Amino acid sequence: xxxxxxxxxxxxxxxxxxxxxxxxxxxxxxxxxxxxxxxxxxxxxxxxxxxxxxxxxxxxxxxxxxxxxxxxxxxxxxxxxxxxxxxxxxxxxxxxxxxxxxxxxxxxxxxxxxxxxxxxxxxxxxxxxxxxxxxxxxxxxxxxxxxxxxxxxxxxxxxxxxxxxxxxxxxxxxxxxxxxxxxxxxxxxxxxxxxxxxxxxxxxxxxxxxxxxxxxxxxxxxxxxxxxxxxxxxxxxxxxxxxxxxxxxxxxxxxxxxxxx
Amino acid sequence: xxxxxxxxxxxxxxxxxxxxxxxxxxxxxxxxxxxxxxxxxxxxxxxxxxxxxxxxxxxxxxxxxxxxxxxxxxxxxxxxxxxxx
Amino acid sequence: xxxxxxxxxxxxxxxxxxxxxxxxxxxxxxxxxxxxxxxxxxxxxxxxxxxxxxxxxxxxxxxxxxxxxxxxxxxxxxxxxxxxxxxxxxxxxxxxxxxxxxxxxxxxxxxxxxxxxxxxxxxxxxxxxxxxxxxxxxxxxxxxxxxxxxxxxxxxxxxxxxxxxxxxxxxxxxxxxxxxxxxxxxxxxxxxxxxxxxxxxxxxxxxxxxxxxxxxxxxxxxxxxxxxxxxxxxxxxxxxxxxxxxxxxxxxxxxxxxxxxxxxxxxxxxxxxxxxxxxxxxxxxxxxxxxxxxxxxxxxxxxxxxxxxxxxxxxxxxxxxxxxxxxxxxxxxxxxxxxxxxxxxxxxxxxxxxxxxxxxxxxxxxxxxxxxxxxxxxxxxxxxxxxxxxxxxxxxxxxxxxxxxxxxxxxxxxxxxxxxxxxxxxxxxxxxxxx
Numbered sequence: 001x002x003x004x005x006x007x008x009x010x011x012x013x014x015x016x017x018x019x020x021x022x023x024x025x026x027x028x029x030x031x032x033x034x035x036x037x038x039x040x041x042x043x044x045x046x047x048x049x050x051x052x053x054x055x056x057x058x059x060x061x062x063x064x065x066x067x068x069x070x071x072x073x074x075x076x077x078x079x080x081x082x083x084x085x086x087x088x089x090x091x092x093x094x095x096x097x098x099x100x101x102x103x104x105x106x107x108x109x110x111x112x113x114x115x116x117x118x119x120x121x122x123x124x125x126x127x128x129x130x131x132x133x134x135x136x137x138x139x140x141x142x143x144x145x146x147x148x149x150x151x152x153x154x155x156x157x158x159x160x161x162x163x164x165x166x167x168x169x170x171x172x173x174x175x176x177x178x179x180x181x182x183x184x185x186x187x188x189x190x191x192x193x194x195x196x197x198x199x200x201x202x203x204x205x206x207x208x209x210x211x212x213x214x215x216x217x218x219x220x221x222x223x224x225x226x227x228x229x230x231x232x233x234x235x236x237x238x239x240x241x242x243x244x245x246x247x248x249x250x251x252x253x254x255x256x257x258x259x260x261x
Numbered sequence: 262x263x264x265x266x267x268x269x270x271x272x273x274x275x276x277x278x279x280x281x282x283x284x285x286x287x288x289x290x291x292x293x294x295x296x297x298x299x300x301x302x303x304x305x306x307x308x309x310x311x312x313x314x315x316x317x318x319x320x321x322x323x324x325x326x327x328x329x330x331x332x333x334x335x336x337x338x339x340x341x342x343x344x345x346x
Numbered sequence: 347x348x349x350x351x352x353x354x355x356x357x358x359x360x361x362x363x364x365x366x367x368x369x370x371x372x373x374x375x376x377x378x379x380x381x382x383x384x385x386x387x388x389x390x391x392x393x394x395x396x397x398x399x400x401x402x403x404x405x406x407x408x409x410x411x412x413x414x415x416x417x418x419x420x421x422x423x424x425x426x427x428x429x430x431x432x433x434x435x436x437x438x439x440x441x442x443x444x445x446x447x448x449x450x451x452x453x454x455x456x457x458x459x460x461x462x463x464x465x466x467x468x469x470x471x472x473x474x475x476x477x478x479x480x481x482x483x484x485x486x487x488x489x490x491x492x493x494x495x496x497x498x499x500x501x502x503x504x505x506x507x508x509x510x511x512x513x514x515x516x517x518x519x520x521x522x523x524x525x526x527x528x529x530x531x532x533x534x535x536x537x538x539x540x541x542x543x544x545x546x547x548x549x550x551x552x553x554x555x556x557x558x559x560x561x562x563x564x565x566x567x568x569x570x571x572x573x574x575x576x577x578x579x580x581x582x583x584x585x586x587x588x589x590x591x592x593x594x595x596x597x598x599x600x601x602x603x604x605x606x607x608x609x610x611x612x613x614x615x616x617x618x619x620x621x622x623x624x625x626x627x628x629x630x631x632x633x634x635x636x637x638x639x640x641x642x643x644x645x646x647x648x649x650x651x652x653x654x655x656x657x658x659x660x661x662x663x664x665x666x667x668x669x670x671x672x673x674x675x676x677x678x679x680x681x682x683x684x685x686x687x688x689x690x691x692x693x694x695x696x697x698x699x700x701x702x703x704x705x706x707x708x709x710x711x712x713x714x715x716x717x718x719x720x721x722x723x724x725x726x727x728x729x730x731x732x733x734x735x736x737x738x739x740x741x742x743x744x745x746x747x748x749x750x751x752x753x754x755x756x757x758x759x760x761x762x763x764x765x766x767x768x769x770x771x772x773x774x775x776x777x778x779x780x781x
Contacts, residue, residue: 125318127317131292131317134293134380137382160394161392172386214366214367215371222356226352245371245372247371284540290376295373310506318613319615321611323506
């Protein structure tokens with residue numbers, strides 16, 4: 001279920017409904033009187049991957065810029081209506097990776113884990129596939145409900161790259177949608193795929209990379225002690241184990257903050 | 262093996278080691294630059310910053326950074342200029 | 347299991363892996379990820395046997411050439427300003443005439459004080475700033491094109507060697523270039539600079555990159571006192587700003603904020619043809635702030651100043667402060683008042699003159715010559731003062747927020763004040779020797 005944010009992203013009419021409590025915004029209901037459903041999409045991707053263009057294509061003028069709570073990093077949110085859903089789109093900061101070493105990365109990572117968006121769309125620059133997939137792999141290891149938006153297909157084509165989209169989807173374990181965001185191509189397909197994922201018709205299987213025998217042995221040991229810890233209810237135990245081996249500051253801090261026992 | 266800063270424009274080399282602290286290594290790895298990857302020098306302002314092709318993207322590196330990236334030519338030979346130290 | 351146990355197992359694992367691999371576990375894990383991706387890429391991506399040089403690469407062969415790089419950059423910079431001025435000329439005249447007509451139309455309103463407030467205060471004040479809307483918006487269009495096309499990253503690369511000489515690196519250049527539009531987002535853009543010392547110095551010299559709000563000041567006085575050479579004079583202001591930024595950055599970096607320099611690592615995105623929609627959107631995002639400020643701060647300040655003047659309190663205040671500026675040639679009370687209020691927002695400088703002398707546009711230049719007795723030299727010294735002295739309130743607020751330090755914010759205010767006074771005075775004194 002979409003989480004409530006404290007950010008001042010609520011539009012005028014919705015605010016009126018909240019304040020008075022009983023007033024219903026007539027547009028939150030379809031013409032049969034059924035309540036529109038809500039869902040949240042998070043956009044993740046490298047800087048320069050065309051993420052902003054996709055965001056603009058999805059939300060048009062219905063955007064709002066604020067701040068992520070407690071920090072001065074910009075938070076962009078927008079909305080649209082599609083297939084009887086009120087969709088909120090959150091544009092996460094552009095990052096190359098999801099370590100704990102920069103505020104942008106922590107914000108992106110925390111949003112996926114804490115706010116549980118219904119779908120995470122990873123905008124991937126098709127002409128730069130190898131580097132862009134570094135982020136996708138980390139998102140999938142986190143267990144994010146991922147759709148890969150393969151953007152800038154025109155650039156890839158102009159360089160005579162040939163990408164086997166089906167093979168990519170199969171091997172990486174997530175649906176892939178081709179796009180040329182600057183021409184607003186692929187936006188409809190993306191939204192359709194979002195629907196399929198939300199309804200459960202498409203499964204995101206996630207990734208379980210093999211890190212080599214020695215590392216896997218240590219991971220198994222760690223997983224065992226972690227799995228009975230309260231943190232493993234919130235985050236996948238294996239992911240926590242990997243983060244510990246990476247000496248991830250944020251995760252270590254979360255462990256330190258736990259009560260003993 | 263030689264530092265990237267000595268490689269001429271147009272050369273294709275392989276990264277063998279990055280002699281830098283954690284911050285820089287991590288940063289470079291994020292951008293796709295880690296030991297084992299093949300890169301091509303696109304533009305060089307030697308002595309000065311250099312632009313390389315790494316995994317399909319163009320990365321600009323300052324001279325100091327290029328000094329710390331150790332590379333070898335394909336086949337292990339050297340075609341770039343050696344400077345006697 | 348309790349957290350201490352978990353952390354202990356982690357440390358043991360890390361030690362073991364260090365022994366086995368001779369490397370940190372983090373590195374091994376990253377390698378494994380890339381290994382997986384490499385394998386995946388082999389199955390999924392087919393590249394042509396020889397990766398042709400893309401169009402971007404071909405352009406870069408020229409643009410990033412060690413000899414052509416900087417000249418090309420300077421040419422583009424100059425072109426940017428030329429385009430801005432030449433294209434905006436006719437539009438400015440039109441707006442100027444409109445406000446002149448409007449003021450005349452309104453003057454007759456009674457009561458007299460209201461007529462004066464609206465004609466002199468508001469139209470004179472705000473109108474004189476709005477005249478420059480075409481210039482500012484065109485400048486923002488040019489900046490948006492440079493940014494959206496991807497050239498800005500190349501400019502940073504080309505300037506890296508020079509930046510290195512003053513102790514910074516290419517990454518610092520992007521925020522400095524953005525400062526030509528407005529210092530506020532430019533200083534926020536310094537977040538991409540990882541090294542805190544580099545970042546601090548970039549923030550400290552950023553206000554010397556002449557922002558859009560100061561452009562009306564130069565345009566006004568250049569047109570009034572240097573009609574034949576106005577383009578050159580305005581360009582010289584920017585050049586002085588850049589030169590001072592370089593000098594001060596070098597001084598700060600070598601004396602004040604010493605320490606290791608950061609690493610220059612920056613992605614060069616492929617060139618893109620900027621879309622009209624994109625450029626106009628960016629232009630509007632930046633320009634909107636200018637218009638909003640005109641409608642609010644400038645409007646408010648201008649009325650406030652008119653009020654102080656009407657009540658007769660303004661002149662004494664000005665006279666008290668004015669003597670400080672006599673060595674620089676502009677020790678008149680109106681100027682003192684203008685400079686003080688100019689701290690709120692640079693556009694207010696022009697607006698204040700407009701209100702005080704109850705005219706705007708072309709007529710303003712003549713009035714200043716006759717009423718204040720200014721020579722072109724004084725005008726030039728004054729422009730330099732406006733270029734350098736204390737940045738506007740919005741910039742000060744951003745600096746405090748980004749540096750989290752009253753000490754450095756105070757230092758910024760102090761040094762720009764002193765430097766501005768020094769440079770203006772030097773210009774006037776040395777120039778007077780030749781006059």
